[in-house]
Amino acid sequence: MIKNPRIYVKLDLIIIRGLESKHSVALYELMKDYQNLNRYRCEIGNFRKLMGVEDGQYSIFTMFKKRVVDKAVAEINEKTDIQLSFDLEREGRKVTALTFNVKNKPKKLTSHSDQLDGKVTERLKQL
Numbered sequence: 001m002i003k004n005p006r007i008y009v010k011l012d013l014i015i016i017r018g019l020e021s022k023h024s025v026a027l028y029e030l031m032k033d034y035q036n037l038n039r040y041r042c043e044i045g046n047f048r049k050l051m052g053v054e055d056g057q058y059s060i061f062t063m064f065k066k067r068v069v070d071k072a073v074a075e076i077n078e079k080t081d082i083q084l085s086f087d088l089e090r091e092g093r094k095v096t097a098l099t100f101n102v103k104n105k106p107k108k109l110t111s112h113s114d115q116l117d118g119k120v121t122e123r124l125k126q127l
Contacts (some may be wrong), residue, residue, distance in 0.1 A: 027072040028080055066089070085101045
C-alpha cells in the first residue's frame with residue numbers, strides 16, 4: 001500500500017514510449033509533477049542533474065540548450081498531452097535558471113464518430 005499517494009503522479013506509458021530522447025522522458029516526468037502548478041523554476045546545475053547530463057558534457061550553455069532543452073521541449077509539445085514553454089533567467093550574460101510554463105493541451109476529437117459521440121454526450125448533459 002502506498003503511504004502518501006498524493007506525492008506520485010500518473011504517467012501515460014504509451015506517451016512515454018513515444019518519446020525518443022532520454023531527456024524528453026526525464027523532462028516530461030518532471031513537468032507532469034508540476035502540471036497543476038503551471039510553473040516550475042530550476043537552477044541550471046540542478047536541471048542538468050535532473051536531465052542526466054554529466055559534468056563536462058555540454059559545458060557551453062548554447063549547446064546544452066540546443067541539444068537538451070530545445071529538443072526535449074519540441075518533442076514533448078509535439079507528442080504529449082502537455083504544452084511547454086520556458087524562459088531563461090540571467091545574471092549579466094550568464095544563464096542561471098530555467099522557468100518552465102506547463103499547460104494541458106485540449107483534448108481533440110479525432111474522427112467524425114468521436115465528434116458525434118461528443119455532441120450526443122453534450123446533448124444528454126443538457127437534458
